[in-house]
Amino acid sequence: xxxxxxxxxxxxxxxxxxxGYEPLELDVISAENRGVNQxxxxxxxxxxxxxxxxxxxxxxxxxxxxxxx
Numbered sequence: 001x002x003x004x005x006x007x008x009x010x011x012x013x014x015x016x017x018x019x020g021y022e023p024l025e026l027d028v029i030s031a032e033n034r035g036v037n038q039x040x041x042x043x044x045x046x047x048x049x050x051x052x053x054x055x056x057x058x059x060x061x062x063x064x065x066x067x068x069x
Contacts, residue, residue: 024043024045025044025045026042026043026044027042027043028040029041029042036058037059039058
């Protein structure tokens with residue numbers, strides 16, 4: 001996406017229609033690594049996992065949307 005196309009998007013773009021994202025069902029696994037609690041987001045569909053569809057995040061980068069403001 002060019003800078004001009006990016007700037008032309010609405011302030012609150014629709015993830016699928018405007019950005020081309022496909023929703024994905026994820027399972028969340030909490031694990032400790034070197035004393036730091038991390039969250040691992042794995043796709044529920046095993047085929048998506050084979051396509052490298054996963055996220056590793058520090059707990060501080062994640063919040064429950066009901067609590068984020």
